[in-house]
Amino acid sequence: MTETDVAIIGGGINGGSTGLELAKNGLNVTIIDKNFICRGASGVNAGTLTMHMTRAQLIPYAKKGWELWMNTSEWLSKEIDVEKKNGLCLAFTEDEEKLLIERSKIRKEYGADISIISIKEAQRIDPNINSSIKCAAFCEMDGYVSANQTGNAYSKALKENKVKILENYDVSKIDYHKNKYVIIFKNGEKLTASSIILATGVNLEKTLKLLEINIKIKCLPQQLIVSERMPKIMDTVITVANGKLSLKQFKNGTVLIGGGWPGIGNVEDNYTETKPENLIGNMMLACHAIPRLKSSRVARVWLGLEAETDDAMPIIGEIPNYENAYIIGSIHSGYTSGPYMGKLLAEKILGKDIDLSLFDIKRFL
Amino acid sequence: MINNRKYDVIVIGAGPSGVSSAINCAKKGLKVLIVDLNSNSGGQIYRAPPKTYKSISKKLEENVIQNKLSDEIKKFKIETAYNHTVWQVSPGFKVNAFNETSTIQWQSKSLIIATGTYEKIIPFEGWTIPGVIGLAACTVILKAHHFIPSKKIVLAGNGPLLMLVAYYVIQFGGKVDAIIDTSSKIDWIKSTLSLITNPKNFRDGIKWIFKIFLKRIPFYSNSTVEKAFEVDGGINVKIRNLKNGKAKNIISETIAIGHGLIPSTDITRLLRAEHIYDEQKGGWIAKVDRFLRSSISGVYIAGDGAGISGALAATDKGLLASSALLYDEKFISQTEFDHNTYKILKKLDKYEVFAKAIFKLNSTPKKLIESINNGTVICRCEDITKSEILRAVDQGAKDINQIKSWTRLGMGPCQGRTCHYATSKIVAEYLNCEIDNLGYLTGRSPIRPVPLDRVLGDFDYEKITKVEAAPL
Ligand SMILES: Cc1cc2nc3c(=O)[nH]c(=O)nc-3n(C[C@H](O)[C@H](O)[C@H](O)COP(=O)(O)OP(=O)(O)OC[C@H]3O[C@@H](n4cnc5c(N)ncnc54)[C@H](O)[C@@H]3O)c2cc1C
Numbered sequence: 001m002t003e004t005d006v007a008i009i010g011g012g013i014n015g016g017s018t019g020l021e022l023a024k025n026g027l028n029v030t031i032i033d034k035n036f037i038c039r040g041a042s043g044v045n046a047g048t049l050t051m052h053m054t055r056a057q058l059i060p061y062a063k064k065g066w067e068l069w070m071n072t073s074e075w076l077s078k079e080i081d082v083e084k085k086n087g088l089c090l091a092f093t094e095d096e097e098k099l100l101i102e103r104s105k106i107r108k109e110y111g112a113d114i115s116i117i118s119i120k121e122a123q124r125i126d127p128n129i130n131s132s133i134k135c136a137a138f139c140e141m142d143g144y145v146s147a148n149q150t151g152n153a154y155s156k157a158l159k160e161n162k163v164k165i166l167e168n169y170d171v172s173k174i175d176y177h178k179n180k181y182v183i184i185f186k187n188g189e190k191l192t193a194s195s196i197i198l199a200t201g202v203n204l205e206k207t208l209k210l211l212e213i214n215i216k217i218k219c220l221p222q223q224l225i226v227s228e229r230m231p232k233i234m235d236t237v238i239t240v241a242n243g244k245l246s247l248k249q250f251k252n253g254t255v256l257i258g259g260g261w262p263g264i265g266n267v268e269d270n271y272t273e274t275k276p277e278n279l280i281g282n283m284m285l286a287c288h289a290i291p292r293l294k295s296s297r298v299a300r301v302w303l304g305l306e307a308e309t310d311d312a313m314p315i316i317g318e319i320p321n322y323e324n325a326y327i328i329g330s331i332h333s334g335y336t337s338g339p340y341m342g343k344l345l346a347e348k349i350l351g352k353d354i355d356l357s358l359f360d361i362k363r364f365l
Numbered sequence: 366m367i368n369n370r371k372y373d374v375i376v377i378g379a380g381p382s383g384v385s386s387a388i389n390c391a392k393k394g395l396k397v398l399i400v401d402l403n404s405n406s407g408g409q410i411y412r413a414p415p416k417t418y419k420s421i422s423k424k425l426e427e428n429v430i431q432n433k434l435s436d437e438i439k440k441f442k443i444e445t446a447y448n449h450t451v452w453q454v455s456p457g458f459k460v461n462a463f464n465e466t467s468t469i470q471w472q473s474k475s476l477i478i479a480t481g482t483y484e485k486i487i488p489f490e491g492w493t494i495p496g497v498i499g500l501a502a503c504t505v506i507l508k509a510h511h512f513i514p515s516k517k518i519v520l521a522g523n524g525p526l527l528m529l530v531a532y533y534v535i536q537f538g539g540k541v542d543a544i545i546d547t548s549s550k551i552d553w554i555k556s557t558l559s560l561i562t563n564p565k566n567f568r569d570g571i572k573w574i575f576k577i578f579l580k581r582i583p584f585y586s587n588s589t590v591e592k593a594f595e596v597d598g599g600i601n602v603k604i605r606n607l608k609n610g611k612a613k614n615i616i617s618e619t620i621a622i623g624h625g626l627i628p629s630t631d632i633t634r635l636l637r638a639e640h641i642y643d644e645q646k647g648g649w650i651a652k653v654d655r656f657l658r659s660s661i662s663g664v665y666i667a668g669d670g671a672g673i674s675g676a677l678a679a680t681d682k683g684l685l686a687s688s689a690l691l692y693d694e695k696f697i698s699q700t701e702f703d704h705n706t707y708k709i710l711k712k713l714d715k716y717e718v719f720a721k722a723i724f725k726l727n728s729t730p731k732k733l734i735e736s737i738n739n740g741t742v743i744c745r746c747e748d749i750t751k752s753e754i755l756r757a758v759d760q761g762a763k764d765i766n767q768i769k770s771w772t773r774l775g776m777g778p779c780q781g782r783t784c785h786y787a788t789s790k791i792v793a794e795y796l797n798c799e800i801d802n803l804g805y806l807t808g809r810s811p812i813r814p815v816p817l818d819r820v821l822g823d824f825d826y827e828k829i830t831k832v833e834a835a836p837l
């Protein structure tokens with residue numbers, strides 16, 4: 001039987017970031033994933049780093065996350081493309097205008113540098129947007145990551161920091177006695193750890209059951225649509241007032257359409273399936289925002305599963321009644337803030353005075 | 366999106382196997398729809414000339430067979446949806462397609478997938494320049510359109526298509542500058558005995574070879590195109606002998622190259638059916654039982670999708686798959702099923718000998734994979750080179766989907782149809798492992814690129830489906 005200081009179950013952006021920070025501080029870390037590193041939500045998400053879609057209370061964290069993303073070569077790896085872009089959030093009707101002004105004001109109160117601008121100003125920032133908008137919200141702190149490269153970047157950084165990675169290891173049981181955890185895998189192998197961190201994304205509900213903790217984690221199957229490569233048709237990250245569109249063009253020319261339009265899927269057998277009517281709705285909204293997009297073709301559609309708690313706020317911190325057991329996940333716009341959230345949890349574990357009370361799991365128990 | 370039609374069975378693909386299975390079902394009174402992206406039945410082998418070509422006078426034998434197929438479809442009142450490209454199939458079964466003007470969704474209890482094969486091309490440096498086309502694509506130009514791609518042409522790759530294309534190019538007045546074959550003359554002689562089991566095709570083969578012989582076309586055995594680049598007046602083709610390493614350059618106008626066919630698994634991968642790797646049957650194929658039932662209840666694979674066995678077997682495979690469907694849905698009795706399938710299975714065994722011989726001539730030699738230069742683009746949709754693939758492998762990518770996500774290979778409009786096979790070969794060769802261990806690309810919708818203007822049409826902003834606002 002092998003031993004480790006910290007066993008992290010789930011190698012997504014949250015488990016990966018926490019593990020990386022702990023390892024950099026000298027701990028012996030093992031990351032376990034039932035698949036490969038960052039092949040869950042963290043490898044298939046839209047990679048948008050926007051304040052316009054972030055939940056107001058999470059803005060301070062998203063800002064810190066954004067800053068980390070902007071200098072990945074320092075703490076992560078050079079193997080990942082990150083672009084800073086201006087962000088425009090559009091309102092097409094009077095109702096949407098009201099909603100946009102109201103939501104932007106609240107986000108601003110939480111620290112996002114968002115301002116409401118006129119049609120003219122918006123068109124100056126990106127002339128490709130639909131000229132029939134009522135107004136737009138503008139934020140300089142925006143951009144995107146090529147999320148498909150997350151797995152490569154994290155594997156490399158984790159290995160360089162001597163984190164042990166166990167891929168294709170599915171945890172089936174966790175035994176706890178004498179302040180030690182014995183993790184038992186489906187293949188029969190075992191791992192002993194002094195500390196565990198649960199970071200299994202959409203599988204958190206199931207993983208928590210291994211510690212006899214029952215809380216509800218919703219599974220949101222979300223669709224993403226990508227176009228074939230096109231000449232440059234836009235120059236900003238585009239979102240809309242109600243938060244149901246994210247749109248940007250990557251350097252290679254493909255345009256990614258997202259926004260959390262639901263598809264079909266479930267956690268049990270990791271199944272996903274597109275919902276054509278929702279694809280159409282999402283595409284229409286995208287083409288309405290950037291009319292030239294309509295001359296393109298859709299090359300690929302895929303889905304990812306996102307975790308959400310009942311109050312749509314994260315759970316991060318200690319797991320009650322267990323020594324040295326922690327949890328991290330269910331973070332809205334979790335890719336944006338993941339690197340920072342992971343760092344925070346790591347600092348807490350390392351003994352720093354970090355306030356995570358907003359994310360305490362106890363609120364569900 | 367119109368969403369009104371319900372069928373007992375939808376047959377996707379109107380080649381010989383799709384048509385025979387559709388007819389078999391229609392005869393028993395099932396409500397059948399047959400869908401194809403082409404403008405008529407016939408598939409790749411009996412491809413119909415475009416409707417606007419009123420004056421194709423000299424009809425090829427293939428065109429005549431095609432006419433027969435379309436008469437039968439009319440006779441049995443099978444509904445057809447030609448010019449419809451299927452882009453999404455989901456359980457239940459819902460089939461989404463688009464045509465020139467709009468999109469449509471149909472529903473059915475069962476599905477017969479008869480989408481055949483597509484062309485296998487092992488990449489070489491320069492295969493993406495204008496003037497390089499597929500060998501099978503070239504047969505389409507010849508057979509359905511009665512054109513030759515250019516006056517002068519080099520034919521490369523392997524298998525009987527080389528001879529067939531050479532024959533038609535000469536027939537239509539073109540000049541074949543060279544035939545470059547990865548197989549040896551001995552491979553051809555060895556396969557003769559098996560090929561003879563199919564006298565009709567064998568006779569055709571002899572006819573083609575005779576013509577090639579008469580024209581004294583330079584024939585390079587054990588050889589491949591290593592590199593091609595544009596020069597004044599055409600393309601410089603660098604030929605490399607895979608055995609003795611000798612190289613030679615010739616100038617021509619077009620290169621038609623192909624290394625056989627790959628079974629189409631887009632729809633079965635999309636439906637998350639089980640697949641297995643079988644090199645002899647063309648690569649990754651949907652797993653089927655003896656009667657061509659896939660691992661998903663209600664989905665049957667007719668034709669080459671679950672393993673290549675050629676045009677003659679296609680009709681019988683269509684009958685077999687549809688008999689299984691008719692039996693499963695209780696339209697025929699056990700006795701009738703046993704009676705029908707017994708004869709078909711026997712016939713199919715015979716065709717298998719022929720198919721295996723063809724496969725040998727179309728096999729991909731190790732040396733051919735090794736001959737691909739590191740700078741060669743493998744995924745042409747995303748411009749991913751061999752060295753980028755190997756770099757991802759060096760960094761720890763362990764299967765083809767991880768290579769996909771780290772490099773973007775297979776993420777473009779063709780969704781890996783063109784690069785999947787070659788990538789598997791290259792990586793398996795590099796790691797000295799079985800291709801099975803690398804897995805296959807996860808199926809993703811749309812299986813053909815969907816033009817946004819066509820699926821969306823003109824719409825008002827107010828008409829867009831409203832979804833719940835994201836939480837603030
Ligand atoms: C389609 C989509 C688009 C999104 N777009 C954006 C966006 O644009 N911007 C943004 O900021 N956020 C976005 N998100 C949200 C973001 O992707 C997630 O919040 C974030 O990636 C979650 O990371 P995670 O590490 O918690 O989970 P995951 O990345 O899902 O990682 C969990 C890991 O745990 C492993 N695991 C599960 N069970 C076990 C077990 N029993 N044993 C071992 N391992 C196990 C899984 O294999 C997986 O690798 C999007 C999400 C989706 C689904």
